[in-house]
Amino acid sequence: MNQHGFTLLEAIVALVLITSTGMALLNWISTNLTTLQHVQAAQQRNDATRNAVAFIETVNPIEQPRGEEIIGAYKLVWEAKAIELLGDTIMYQVGLYDMNVIVSLDDTLVAKLTVRQIGFKQYFKHEY
Numbered sequence: 001m002n003q004h005g006f007t008l009l010e011a012i013v014a015l016v017l018i019t020s021t022g023m024a025l026l027n028w029i030s031t032n033l034t035t036l037q038h039v040q041a042a043q044q045r046n047d048a049t050r051n052a053v054a055f056i057e058t059v060n061p062i063e064q065p066r067g068e069e070i071i072g073a074y075k076l077v078w079e080a081k082a083i084e085l086l087g088d089t090i091m092y093q094v095g096l097y098d099m100n101v102i103v104s105l106d107d108t109l110v111a112k113l114t115v116r117q118i119g120f121k122q123y124f125k126h127e128y
Helices: 008-056
Strands: 068-071 075-087 092-105 108-122
Touching: 008 068, 008 075, 008 092, 008 108, 075 108
Parallel strands: none
Antiparallel strands: 068 075, 075 092, 092 108
C-alpha cells in the first residue's frame, strides 16, 4: 500500500510532542521572569539601602536625633539612640549612637537598618 501524508495517529503524536515542548518552554520562561523580578527587587533594596546609609552618614545624631527625609521616591525615617556618651570636653560634647533607619517606598517597607556613628556638638568657639 502506498501512503501519502500523515495518518491521524501520527498527527496526534506530533501535536502532543509540540504541546509538551511548548508547555515546558512556557514554564521555563515563567520561572526566569519570576527570578528576574526577585533580582530587580533585591537590587532596588540594595540601592535604597546604599542611598540611605550615604544620607545618614551626613546626619549628626546629637543635633538631629530623629527625623524624616524624602530622597527621590524613598522616605527615610531615623531615630538615634545613645550607646555611650564620651563626656563633655572643653569644646565638644561627643557620643556614640545607633541610628535606626527605616526606608520605605509608597508606605511599603524597603529596608530597615542600623548605622553606628559618632555625634558631636561644639560648645565653645575659640576666637583667634
